[in-house]
Amino acid sequence: MPNVTAHTAGRKPTATPTPPRLKGYRYVGVIGKGSTAYVYRYRQEATERDVAIKVSNTHLDPKSGARFSTEATVMASFPHPNILTVYGAGITGDGRSYIIFEYAPGGSVKDIIAKQGAYPVDKTLDYGVQLASALYLAHRNRIVHRDIKTSNILITAQGLPAIADFGIATSLYDHRSTGYSPPWAPPEVLASNGSGDDRSDIYSLAATLYAMLAGKSPFEYAYAPRSLDELVECIMHKPVLPINRPDVPNAVQQVLMKALSADPADRYFTAVEFARALQDAQIQLYGHATPVTVQGIEPYPARVAIAPAAVQGNLPTAQAPAPKHRKPLIITAVVAAVLAVVGIVFAAVIMPNIDRSQHTTAAVVNPGMNGATSDGEDSDVTDGGGTAVPSPVELSGAYAGDGVKFTWSNPDPQDGDKYAWSVINNGDSASTGAQLTDDTSVSVPASDGAQTCIQVSIVRQDRRMSSTPATVCAVK
Structure with a gap:
């Protein structure tokens, strides 16, 4: 089932736009497309490095311009190795908004699952700690992503997972409907048609890690719904089921089940607490842990008892x-x-x-x-x-x-x-x-x-x- 984003549903498809001419950049090819924008690969002539440039499909559209401006500002405001780097933004000669991003040659987690199948457990936990660190930094800066999913996790040239597409991100305290992708959205977001907070992001990240191990989002995997309405019904009223993989330990299943709780109050309180639980599973299973990378937060959990x-x-x-x-x-x-x-x-x-x-x-x-x-x-x-x-x-x-x-x-x-x-x-x-x-x-x-x-x-x-x-x- 293809992912459907609520804030873009019902729009008529547009013709393939011509890649814009941008001074200092040489067009290489198309990376991907969506209902609101295309992403192109360009070569920056001054540095001879490849970049990804996201270009709006619409011309002189104030709403599109505002959305692109928000995305560029948000992603540049708290740099992190697991958040895609923004190099610049602007308006093309024909009035289309664009953002220049770090080029991620590894593609998306969604693409990798489609080509290679599910991820190993240890790599999933590694990615989970890194992404939870980035998500916590966003939340600490009062920003909620609202659309964490496999297609928005890209693999950089350094092999790191990076969160992309903050296009519908908003303030932690702004509960107005802004958009979401149903397969990855928690019940409270579906019930409110888009409102969510940092705990909703934690759910969506857990759903993404679940898909890395299962190959599909939790309710697509467990119930094989035949329509979007049936998928939403499952998310709203049915429990998340464990992943049927013998090599996925119970310790990992328990961490994901808690983060995927239907009641937000039953989830991890913060993304860094989610990261700590993933680290605990790493230590228990492999004897090592991926560090949390957020300034002011200890990289590893404190494990001290005094008798x-x-x-x-x-x-x-x-x-x-x-x-x-x-x-x-x-x-x-x-x-x-x-x-x-x-x-x-x-x-x-x-x-x-x-x-x-x-x-x-x-x-x-x-x-x-x-x-x-x-x-x-x-x-x-x-x-x-x-x-x-x-x-x-x-x-x-x-x-x-x-x-x-x-x-x-x-x-x-x-x-x-x-x-x-x-x-x-x-x-x-x-x-x-x-x-x-x-x-x-x-x-x-x-x-x-x-x-x-x-x-x-x-x-x-x-x-x-x-x-x-x-x-x-x-x-x-």
């Missing part, structure tokens, strides 16, 4: 889960090596950042604070929109029956601040998606074992978050 013995000066004992097929002898050797490295890192890095809370049975760890101290001093890392959001301070936790109450303080309270918190499972990774609260305290059920841990981030009204979550463990 009571550690506070007394003994080394923590924690080991990463090993694949079941490894032989016991190999596991033993790997664990011994990991423990040795953990010991060195703990002594050199973590111990200086441990602060005893006021409660005698809790330990607080704020790893990777980029120089920020636990008394609330901000690091000097910024995100282009002001001072970096600090981590919570004065964390403590105490057992009370079958539960644990955690409290913290905000070193720089601002109007609209909220707190994203999640329980950490066995000191290894967040066992629950982040939940929001307006309070500086939360009560959770006690975890199995000797300690219960949570991580907490401050969330500003503009959705910027602490560059590093603060972690606290209450000990029985």
